[in-house]
Amino acid sequence: MSTPPATSADSARTGFLSRAFDRAAWPPRPVRLLSAAVMAVFAVALWHQGGVWRAAAALVMVDALAGLLPWRMPRTLRTGVAYWAENAVALAVPISFIACAAGSGADWLTQGAAWWWYGVALVVAAALLLAGGMDFRLLFSGDLAFLMGPSTPLQARTRAATGTLAPFGEEALYRSPAVTAAGPFGVVVSLLGAAAFIARHHVGDSKWRMAPRVLATELLAALSLLALVALSGSVYPALLAHLLNNAPSVLLELQRSQKDSHD
Incomplete structure (x- = not known):
């Protein structure tokens, strides 16, 4: 019995899967x-709060399962849709929670x-940027993008x-429980949110992510942003600090996206 010829849709699907995933990456590393x-654990705590937080719990589990997929590493080996698919999931989950909350x-x-x-x-953002150790002189000159x-x-x-x-x-999904959950349980949920944030977005297979300074900086960021939310009673000061902390990295990537940086 002859095998039917592969269609263009089949080829595209197979091409995406081979570019995005690596069978050798399964089962997931510890x-x-x-x-x-x-x-x-964070999802269970959110579910316990009821209401819209059960939607948040489901979204966190989707995010957790997405992190277990055998993504091809390093990410730079992926192209096209295969590259931004993982980022799309990471963005869609917390932003979907904002829609649910609204x-x-x-x-x-x-x-x-x-x-x-x-x-x-502003002070928190400055402290986090200093802790991160980025060379701003090289950043603003464009030399860091070259290096x-x-x-x-x-x-x-x-x-x-x-x-x-x-x-x-991220501020909505991982830190807003600090202003919605009361009592000792609220403290537990908030700390679990900080731990889950680090676990999902800043713990991976690369040596860079596991470097002591990187982990220490991420822990400092998670706790300081959580404290901002809890003490101010609003997610917006922490959001400002978070955006400012990310700004140099965003600028660096925009510089690297320019054609001249590849010449």
């Missing part, structure tokens, strides 16, 4: 299993903070877009 487990009329979405908390946010090496415009712009958009959803 660090990814640990990441998913931390997120699962639809349910969540009070924390419109709850601001005293003006001086935004000054505190980082070539990156395709698609990959660099995808990272820049993710760095710009992600803070909105």
Whole structure:
């Protein structure tokens, strides 16, 4: 019996799967299993709160399962849709929660903070940038983009877009429980949110992500942004600090996306 010829749709699907995933990456390494487990615990805590938080719990589990997929590493080996697919999932999950929260009329979405908390946010952002250790002289001169090496415009712009958009959803999904859950349980949920944020977005298979300074900086960011939300009673000072902390990396990726950086 002859095998029917492959259609263009079959070829495209097979091409995407081969570019996006690597069978050798399955089963997941222990660090990814640990990441998913931390997120699962956070999801259970969110589910316990009821209401719109059950939608949040489901979204967190989707994100956790996406992190267990055998993505091809390093990411620079992927092209086209295969590259930005993982980033799209990472963005869609928290932003979907914002939509759910807005639809349910969540009070924390419109709850601001005293003006001086935004000054505190500037100080927090400055401290995080210093802790990160980026050389701003090299960044602003464009030399850092050159030293980082070539990156395709698609990959660099995808990272820049993710760095710009992600803070909105991440503050909503991972840190808003600090202003909605009361009592000791609220503290537990908030700390689990900080742990889940680090586990999902900053723990991976690369040596760079597991470097002590990187992990220490991410832990400092998670706790300081959580403290901003809890003490100010609003997610917006933390959102400002988060955006400012990401800004140099976004600028770096935009520089790397320019044609001149590859010549």
